[in-house]
Amino acid sequence: xYFSRLLxxxxxxxxxxxxxxxxxxxxxxTISPEISKFSVLPATCITLRKGRKCFAxxxxxxxxxxxxHYCLYQQGNIRPMHCWQNVAPKKLRIAFESAKKVVYILKxxxxxxxxxxxxxxxxxxxxxxxRKRRWRIF
Amino acid sequence: MRRLLIALFLLLSANYxxxxxxxxxxxxxxxxxxQLMIEVALEYNPTILExxxxxGFYNFIGVGLYLDLSYKDFxxxxxxxxxxxxxxxxxxxxxxxxxxxxxxxxxxxxxxxDPEAIDRYNDKKTPGVAKLDERNPGGGLALRxxxxxxxxxxxxxxxxxxxxxxxxxxxxxxxxxxxxGYKNWDVYSGxxxxxxxxxxxxxxxxxTPDESSENMPVYQADDGIxxxxxxxxxxxxxxxxxxxxxxxxTYYSSSFSDSPVGLRQHITMAKAGLRYVF
Numbered sequence: 048x049y050f051s052r053l054l055x056x057x058x059x060x061x062x063x064x065x066x067x068x069x070x071x072x073x074x075x076x077t078i079s080p081e082i083s084k085f086s087v088l089p090a091t092c093i094t095l096r097k098g099r100k101c102f103a104x105x106x107x108x109x110x111x112x113x114x115x116h117y118c119l120y121q122q123g124n125i126r127p128m129h130c131w132q133n134v135a136p137k138k139l140r141i142a143f144e145s146a147k148k149v150v151y152i153l154k155x156x157x158x159x160x161x162x163x164x165x166x167x168x169x170x171x172x173x174x175x176x177x178r179k180r181r182w183r184i185f
Numbered sequence: 186m187r188r189l190l191i192a193l194f195l196l197l198s199a200n201y202x203x204x205x206x207x208x209x210x211x212x213x214x215x216x217x218x219x220q221l222m223i224e225v226a227l228e229y230n231p232t233i234l235e236x237x238x239x240x241g242f243y244n245f246i247g248v249g250l251y252l253d254l255s256y257k258d259f260x261x262x263x264x265x266x267x268x269x270x271x272x273x274x275x276x277x278x279x280x281x282x283x284x285x286x287x288x289x290x291x292x293x294x295x296x297x298x299d300p301e302a303i304d305r306y307n308d309k310k311t312p313g314v315a316k317l318d319e320r321n322p323g324g325g326l327a328l329r330x331x332x333x334x335x336x337x338x339x340x341x342x343x344x345x346x347x348x349x350x351x352x353x354x355x356x357x358x359x360x361x362x363x364x365x366g367y368k369n370w371d372v373y374s375g376x377x378x379x380x381x382x383x384x385x386x387x388x389x390x391x392x393t394p395d396e397s398s399e400n401m402p403v404y405q406a407d408d409g410i411x412x413x414x415x416x417x418x419x420x421x422x423x424x425x426x427x428x429x430x431x432x433x434x435t436y437y438s439s440s441f442s443d444s445p446v447g448l449r450q451h452i453t454m455a456k457a458g459l460r461y462v463f
Contacts, residue, residue, distance in 0.1 A: 093421040095371050102368040172421050172462050 079162035084110035085153055087165045092143055097171045103143040105167055107151060109136055116157050122150035130156070143167055216257050224249035224429065226458020233389075233437070234298055235447040236314060247456060276329070288329045294344055294356055294379070295323030295389065300446075317396050317446065320389050324349045327358075336364040351384040373431075375415040383408040383440075390444035401445045409440035422459075430457040 086108045092101035111117065118127035119139065128151075129139055143149065146169060153163040228247040231237070251263040258278040274292035300317035327344035339361045346354035362375040386406040397403045417431030435452040442450035 093423055094369055095419060095421050095427065099366070170424055172424060172427055 079155070079160065081113055081115070081155060082109065082111050082153065082163050084108060085163035085165055087151065087167055089167070091168045091170050092145075094146075094169060094171045096173045098146055099171070100144060100146045101169045103167075104140055105143045107139045107141065107165070109139070109153065109163075111135060115155060117162070118154050118156050120152045120154060122152055127154075145169060218253075218255040220251075220253045221463040222249075222251040222460050223463075224251065224458050224460045226429070226456045228454070228456035228458070230454045230456065231449070231452055232298060233296070233441075233448050233452065234300075235449050237298070247458065249458075251460075284334060285330070285332045288331065290327040290329045290342065290344075291324070292327065293322045293324040294342075294346065294358065295381075295385065297322040298389075314401075314446075316398050316401065317392070321349055323354070323385060323388070325354070338362045346385060350388045353382055353384040354388065355382045356380060356385060369421055371419045373415070373417040373419075375413075375417070377411070377413040377415075379411040381409045381411070385409075386440050390441050390446055390448055392445055404444050404446070406444060407440045409438040411438070412436045419460075425462050427460045427462065428457075429460050431455070 088106050088108070089103065092103040092105075094101035107119065114133045114135065116130070116132045117136070118130040120127050128141060145167075148166055148168050150164055150166040152161055154160065155162050224247070226247040226249070227245055229245065230247065252261060252273065253263065254261045258281075259276070260278070261273055261275045263273045274290050276288045276290040278286060278288050280287040297320045299319045300314045301319070323346045325344045325346035325348055327342040330341045332339040340359070342356075342358040344356050344358065346356065357380045358377070359379070360375060360377040362373050365372050365374070383406060386409040390404065390406040390409075392401050392404040394403055413433055413435040415431060415433040417433075418429070420428040422428055432453065432455040435454070437448065437450050437452075439450070441448045
């Protein structure tokens with residue numbers, strides 16, 4: 048009886064803590080009136096150690112105020128990840144794989160202007176220490 | 186009950202402390218470093234005694250405190266990658282090189298057992314068990330050689346247990362662990378080998394004339410070995426929480442299992458839990 052209550056209490060506490068720690072959606076300030084929403088979820092990818100590549104499936108939510116030819120880029124890449132032409136995009140799920148912050152850029156291909164930015168941060172549980180590496184090898 | 190209360194208290198403390206600490210920033214100064222992790226797990230962890238059965242719910246809840254402290258060349262550490270680690274270790278670094286080192290270690294290598302307590306708490310009585318003396322934990326001093334790369338750790342301990350057991354109690358403990366990654370998982374595969382001198386095996390498995398009875402004849406044990414294989418995984422849930430799970434299979438040589446005391450030859454230990462990293 049007491050065990051069950053304590054377990055429920057402990058579980059509730061744990062869930063609360065995890066929920067508090069969960070990264071929220073990153074909503075970027077829109078640069079252009081062409082877009083009303085451009086966000087990514089989760090906004091942070093958690094890896095075990097600093098420097099380790101982080102893997103996640105992230106969802107980009109976007110709402111455009113007008114039709115046109117738009118493409119999504121990962122900052123630093125020339126090739127677009129996805130393009131929309133005269134359609135109303137809402138969501139895009141992409142595989143995230145990086146050891147550092149990744150910035151996503153939405154561009155109007157007709158005007159060649161960046162209309163919005165958002166990013167996924169990479170965080171970690173264990174910070175790698177260069178000194179006494181043996182002690183904290185794992 | 187007590188374990189759960191402790192777990193609850195620690196979780197509450199963790200929540201409070203989380204607001205105060207920057208994530209896992211363990212370096213307070215160049216000389217002093219620390220790290221603390223708390224684990225609450227569901228586990229199946231039978232003792233080496235065949236007669237001691239896991240019957241209560243609390244026997245399947247494990248609470249672990251992983252404290253690592255380092256001041257200059259002195260340290261206290263827990264081997265969190267051997268799921269069946271007995272206790273923390275204190276030590277002193279004698280030699281520290283880029284990928285190897287030698288330490289002086291003080292730790293426990295064999296968990297003890299109290300036959301009287303086992304007989305008292307078990308419904309199934311084993312004749313003669315209550316007459317056996319208590320076996321203390323096997324603690325001692327060791328010289329440890331370590332080889333380490335980014336993903337590999339190998340340790341070789343030469344330990345003397347004379348302080349807690351008989352005069353000629355010594356052992357050699359070898360352990361190799363390899364880390365590999367799959368997506369956000371860290372997977373540790375490990376294999377261990379331990380050689381126990383006859384005095385150690387005899388202390389735990391032997392039966393002296395004073396302890397002997399009709400069902401527990403006198404038993405003089407030879408030296409023995411333990412072999413263990415382990416696979417262990419860690420997965421990050423947030424900046425402070427990780428999920429941990431692992432299974433360890435242990436084999437003891439017949440010098441242990443032939444004992445009338447009733448020691449298991451094969452032990453499977455498994456657990457899944459959550460760790461909070463300060």
